[in-house]
Amino acid sequence: QALQSISSLKVLYLNNNMMSASIVEDLAGVIKSNSTLERLGLWNNNLKSSTSVILQALQSISSLKVLNLNNNMMSASIVEDLAGVIKSNSTLERLGLWNNNLKSSTSVILQALQS
Numbered sequence: 001q002a003l004q005s006i007s008s009l010k011v012l013y014l015n016n017n018m019m020s021a022s023i024v025e026d027l028a029g030v031i032k033s034n035s036t037l038e039r040l041g042l043w044n045n046n047l048k049s050s051t052s053v054i055l056q057a058l059q060s061i062s063s064l065k066v067l068n069l070n071n072n073m074m075s076a077s078i079v080e081d082l083a084g085v086i087k088s089n090s091t092l093e094r095l096g097l098w099n100n101n102l103k104s105s106t107s108v109i110l111q112a113l114q115s
Contacts, residue, residue: 001108008034008036009030009034009037009070010036010037010038010039011037011038011039012034012037012039012041013039013040013041013042014041014042014044014045015041015043015044015045015068016043016044016045017045018039018044018045018046019042019044019045019046019047020057021037021050021086022078024047024050024053024054024064025053027054027057028053028054028056028057029034029056029057029107031054031057031061032057035061035062035063035092036062037061037064038063038065038066038067039045039062039066039070040058040064040066040067041093042054042068042069042072043068043069043070043071043072043096044047044070044071044072045072045102046072046073047069047072047073047074048072048073048074048075049074049075049077049078049079051069051072051078052077052081053075053076055081055084055085056081056084057068057076058073058085058088058089059081059085059088060088060090061082061088062088062089062090062091063089063091064085064092065091065092065093065094066092066093066094067085067092067094067095068070068095068096069095069096069097069100070093070096070098070099070100071098072077072100073100074088074097074100074101075091075101076102076103076104076105077114079105079108079109080108080111081110083108083109084110084112085107085114086104086113087090087112088105095113097109099115
């Protein structure tokens with residue numbers, strides 16, 4: 001809740017926290033209230049399907065440069081939301097997706113990166 005009062009946040013690293021679904025919901029609120037966010041690190045949080053909530057919030061941010069979602073056991077169901085984030089962020093320079101369960105759906109991500 002304290003982070004929601006900061007509207008000019010540029011960097012947020014919450015790596016290695018194993019977040020619960022309720023914390024993910026709060027984090028989505030923080031993201032939506034910070035249009036200046038440039039770097040978001042969420043690696044190793046076991047987000048799984050709740051990653052979608054964060055990705056939907058990130059679609060309203062156009063200043064994102066770095067997004068690290070490594071090692072979160074995400075499934076292919078989040079790919080469309082991830083593609084939306086990529087398309088809405090022409091400033092994106094780094095995208096970390098190492099060790100996720102994306103498998104054959106990576107073609108959708110690659111197509112979004114090319115557009």
